[in-house]
Amino acid sequence: MKDLKWKILSSEYLYKATWFTIRKDKCETPEQKIIDPYYVYEFPTWVTAVALTENNQVVMVRQYRHGLGETIMEIPGGCVDDTDPSLQAAIERELLEETGYTFSNYEYLGKISPNPSTNNNLMHMYIARGGKKVQEQQLDHNEEIEVYLFSIEEIKQMLKENKILQALHTTCLFYALNKLGHMAY
Numbered sequence: 652m653k654d655l656k657w658k659i660l661s662s663e664y665l666y667k668a669t670w671f672t673i674r675k676d677k678c679e680t681p682e683q684k685i686i687d688p689y690y691v692y693e694f695p696t697w698v699t700a701v702a703l704t705e706n707n708q709v710v711m712v713r714q715y716r717h718g719l720g721e722t723i724m725e726i727p728g729g730c731v732d733d734t735d736p737s738l739q740a741a742i743e744r745e746l747l748e749e750t751g752y753t754f755s756n757y758e759y760l761g762k763i764s765p766n767p768s769t770n771n772n773l774m775h776m777y778i779a780r781g782g783k784k785v786q787e788q789q790l791d792h793n794e795e796i797e798v799y800l801f802s803i804e805e806i807k808q809m810l811k812e813n814k815i816l817q818a819l820h821t822t823c824l825f826y827a828l829n830k831l832g833h834m835a836y
Contacts, residue, residue: 654681670695670730693771698742699728699820700777701827702754708800710750710782715795719816724799724809726820728774738775746779748789750798755781760826765819776823778830803833 657678666673672693678686702710715722727749728742735741739757746752760776790796801809806824815821828834 656681657686660685665690690769691771692769694765695730695732696738696741696772697728697765697774697819698731698738698745698777699726699774699823700742700746700754700757700779701726701824702746702750702752702779702782704752704782704800708802709806710746710752711799711801711806712749713797713799716817721816723816724814725817726823728820731775739777742775742777742779746782747786748791749794749796751784751786751788752782753785754779754783758830760823760830763819763822774819774823776826778827803828803831807833 657680659676660679661677663675664672665675674691674693675688676686676691678689680686704710710727711724712727713722713724727746729745729749731738731741732744735744739759742757743754746754756779758778758780760778762773762775764770764773788796788798807828809815810821810824815824825834
């Protein structure tokens with residue numbers, strides 16, 4: 652296979668913030684074409700999980716998403732912090748903060764790219780099993796999150812009816828449903 656990777660000739664940061672950075676690159680293709688400018692959005696690494704309670708109910712969260720201007724149903728997840736010793740530790744923390752639940756078992760499902768043409772980050776997906784509510788939520792100052800429990804059949808129906816809009820979360824749900832034996836091809 653031919654190497655299609657571009658060479659970065661120069662790079663300049665246009666905007667830097669904790670959760671979002673914009674970089675402008677000047678690149679050269681293997682065919683010596685110059686691509687200038689090429690904008691890259693840098694985000695932290697993300698984690699998410701299809702979280703199942705001890706009774707095999709799926710823990711979902713509902714929150715307002717300002718970019719879309721809508722309140723939507725999602726699975727729990729968030730950013731990996733510098734203080735998180737591992738990806739699993741990050742999703743354990745996120746689940747506890749957002750839902751108040753801890754889980755007895757975690758299974759890694761893989762990674763996906765939010766948008767490989769512009770974003771430099773990945774989302775790592777998990778199934779969390781054996782969930783128990785152990786505390787109240789510990790939300791960030793800008794978060795208002797409602798927690799809901801659904802059966803797997805209800806989640807499948809929501810997916811069929813296109814009621815889960817967050818594409819990365821929908822992807823994780825499909826991977827998890829397949830792993831759990833709930834997908835027919």
